[in-house]
Amino acid sequence: MNVKKSSKLANLDLWKEWKEHGSLEAKNQLIESYLPLVEYVSSRMSIGLPSSISKDDLISYGIMGLIDAIDKFDLDRGLQFETYASWRIRGAIQDALRQGDWVPRSVREKAKRIEEAYGVLEQQYLRSVTDEEVCEYLGITLKEFQQMLHDVSVTTVFSLEDPIKEEDSETRIATVIDDKAPNPESALHRQYLHEMLSQAIDRLTEKERTVVSLFYFEELSLSEIAEVMSLSPSRISQLHSKALLRLKGVLANSKHQLFSE
Known part of the structure; x- marks a missing residue:
């Protein structure tokens, strides 16, 4: 930086x-x-x-x-x-x-479908699911899935200020901010979400983890990551999108489970 x-x-x-x-x-x-x-x-x-x-x-x-x-x-x-x-x-x-509504509704819907697929399937299998498994869940071909990832790549500007679920007021930032006097229940919820996020990161594929690490921790640009990994910028963008949608899906699904118990 x-x-x-x-x-x-x-x-x-x-x-x-x-x-x-x-x-x-x-x-x-x-x-x-x-x-x-x-x-x-x-x-x-x-x-x-x-x-x-x-x-x-x-x-x-x-x-x-x-x-x-x-x-x-x-x-x-x-x-x-x-x-x-x-x-x-x-x-x-x-x-x-x-x-400003800069992303078409159809693109937002695609992102939600992929996010939901990751959340449901990874909770079911307790591991990183493959592209083929996501395609089967969505009822689409691998080529169609890759096109969806390309379409939604501009929506994956990840932020801790985003709500964990669109209809929810609690944001991801709430899982990392430690107030001076947290109540035990909210502290337990934060600990639970931390654990689920850690598990979700562990389930990323090796390439997805590398992209996330280089982008968010080493602070390289996507084009620089493409050079490091000897992949095309579009492939790096696709890996970045998959990683973030996978993480968001797990967080949303985990929070639903937490408050339905």
Whole structure:
């Protein structure tokens, strides 16, 4: 990551001026200090999006998320601001994209069908299911499945701000944020979801795990990953989509089981 992150401690005086005294000048300086974070998140999220969506638009949406993060950040909560702000920035960008309805309904339906297939089949077999098994469940050919993955690749901009289920208000971020005084029931739910996510990652194929690791941890672009793995960019995009849809399917199915018990 080629972004110089500002430390919360380095900006402590500004934070105190803003939080304790409501100094707008301090707030503006904080916004300016963290603008590189907006550019970084926007660049990452622009991968795979249609060319009609400009990076400048993403940055504009992201800045709104940054401002919201600065307004709501609690100095005493124990989180690094950069982590918290990244969630808010990504969430603001995705909210704007959803409101703009840039993905056709038919494509969203395809993504939901694949996600459901992974959730159901991997719960049934307790392992990573094959493309052929997913095709049988969906009643389609392997060629049709590959085309579906290509079609939905632009919808797999993964975010912890996304609801675990579309009709649900609880987000993935709720499974990783630790409040000062969590109640035992919510702590148990978070632990359960952590375990299920860990199991889901273990069920990814070797190539899918490699793509996820290089993209989210080594922070390579999809084109760079294609070079590393000696595969085409379109194949890397397909592996990325399959991995995220598999993870989302398992999370949705696991949460359904948790609250139906």
